[in-house]
Amino acid sequence: MTRRAAALLLGLAVLLPSLAAAAETPALTICLEENVPPLSLRRGGGSGFDLDVARAVADRLGRPLAVQWFETEADPDSSPARHLNALLADGRCDLxxxxxxxxxxxEPPASPRGRLPDFAxxxxxxxxxxxxxxxxxxxxPYRRDTLALVVGPAAAGLEIQHLAELRGRRLGVEERTFADAILTSYRDGMLLGEVTHVPAGPALFEGLERGETEAALVEAHRFDAWRAAHPETPLRLAAYRHPLGFNIGFVALSTAAPLVAQVDAALDALLAAGSLPRLAAATGLTYAPPQPPAIGAPIRRAMLQED
Known part of the structure; x- marks a missing residue:
């Protein structure tokens, strides 16, 4: 055996155990919705803040990341919690x-069984x-969904501290949403006459750009997605945020409690390092940090009256 061949065999002997160990490391599989920019987007190989957080968590755990993309139904009568529970229970993902x-x-599911959503x-x-x-x-939680005021060119300089200041303004809102419930019930309907309802989708922002409405209450990440797709938009995200928001995190089945503890430790490290705002900025997301309590209470009418 030549000296070169012996060196090659020695190198392989050192490398093979590490390759075997890597092959044995199971992927961390995370279910993500496939078309919610800038949070998670399957197109183009995958992008979005939630995907980047999943990747950072997997790196902290020393595991490769795999993504199971899924699509939720637009039907408001469907049960997203039951569908996503079914993905976990069927072994499609860990989180x-x-x-x-x-x-x-x-809450524990009202029915012991459920159907799967559409998934890749x-x-x-x-x-x-x-x-x-x-x-x-x-x-x-690792982020918070907030309701923000988006201002159109018809009210370009508008800034408010309380919803009452929107009286007399033409307001847009998507029908059958939390924003709809807030604007129409606020102070016994004070703003009801100013509200124009539109279906979910681009109509809210299109109406603002045309000047049909002056301002709209909508999830901040929805405007981030509009701005990314329409970089020349005249619309502006105002500073106002409604107190009603929702912390966002990962969920798993109760049988995966040790994994949840590991993910919590990874999220702690990411939060302490200031990594999450940086990831958000890179994906075009207006980041809002989680707020206590970690788990939100049921929505009550009084919460819709806050501003």
């Missing part, structure tokens, strides 16, 4: 990301199967 941490969304790689029979559900447990 679901971008999950609202509220008492209602974390699904077969026709998958949508017909019933899955025995488990109990969901949350990680700590």
């Amino acid at each position: 679901v990301g971008g999950y609202p941490l509220t008492e209602r969304r974390l 790689g699904a077969r026709p029979e998958d949508r017909r199967r019933w899955v025995t559900l488990g109990r969901l447990i949350p990680t700590q």
Whole structure:
């Protein structure tokens, strides 16, 4: 055996154990919604803040990341909590990301079984199967969904501290949303005459740009997505945020409690290092940090009256 061949064999002997160990490291599989920019987007190989947080958590855990993309139904009568529980119970992923941490969304399922949502790689029979559900447990939150005021060119300089200051302004809101409930019920309907309802989708921002409305109450990340797709938009995100918001984190089945503890430690490290605002800025997300309590209480009418 030549000296060169012996050196090569020695190098392989050193390398093979590490390769075997890497091959044995299971991927951390996270379910993410496939079309919610700038949070999670399957197109173009995958992007978004929730995806970047998932990747950072997997790195902290020393595991490769795998993503199971899924799509939720637009039907307001569907049950997202039950569908996502079914993904976990069916073994499609270890964690679901971008999950609202509220008492209602974390309640034990009312029915012991549920159907799967549409997911990448699904077969026709998958949508017909019933899955025995488990109990969901949350990680700590890593961001917060907030309702923000978006201002159009008809009210370019508008800044408010209280919703009452919107009286006399033409307001846009998507029908059957929390923003709709807030604006129409505020102070016994004070703003009801100013509100124009539009269906979910681009109509809210299009109406603002045309000057049909002056301002709109909408999730901040929705405007981030509009701004990214329409960089020349005249619309502006005002400083106002409604007190009603929702912390967002990961959820897993209760049988995965040790994993949840590991993810909490990873999120602690990311928060302490200031990594999350930097990831948000890189993806075009207006970042809002989580606020206590970690798990939101059920929405009461009095909460809709706050401003």
